[in-house]
Amino acid sequence: MEDGFKQIECNDGDILDFGGNTYKIAKFKRAIDASFNATIEYKLNQELSSKGIHIKESPKGNWFQKGTDCEILTLGSQSWKKGKVKVKISVEFYIEEEDIQITNSNNSEITEPESPLDDLRRMIQE
Template sequence: MEDGFKAIECNDGDVLDFGDNTYKIAKFRQAMDISFNSKLEDTLNEELNEELSRQGVEIKDSPNMNWFQEGINCEILALGSQSWKKGKVKINISVEFYIEEENVQITNSNNSEITEPESPLDDLRRMIHE
């Protein structure tokens, strides 16, 4: 992601705060999974196919066209390969968290700011040179 954000790994026990509501990552992921396995998925499949068509990408309609669960039958010709390979293309949706600020500042009892060193080895190098 652009704009200076940095993605971090989230554990199931981590908590997201959406103003008045907080949720553990595990509950949020479970709710997203269930949501995408419901009628929402049917709507997304239909809208995705319509948008692809508007962009000039026509996918042969099949009775159970499902980008998110079963995938769509297709073939791929990879660079360097001598033949087409049959398979499916499937869309996976991931939830990512991006940190807005990278600078970590700690204040001690004298209210002076201490910033994290550029490298954890900087402190060792200073001690060696002293």
């Protein structure tokens, strides 16, 4: 993402705060999943149709939970494969990148941090 933000990985136990209202990521994702109902599915079909993608609506069709019947022909495959296409929405969190302060030092020598193995090496050499 642009504008000085970078994506980080979120765990189900992480907490989001929306102006004083806090929620675990797991609860937030469950609420979003539950929000994808027949009304949103109908609107999605309308939007796809307006973009020239016409899907046969079937009683089993369900974009968000069960999937919608279709077939796929992949590169290198000899035949079509039957299956379902399912729409998944991901929740991503982007943090504002902290400015990295570079300090100039009169000492141009670069020193490596001491390794925990240095003590063992010294003992072996003695």
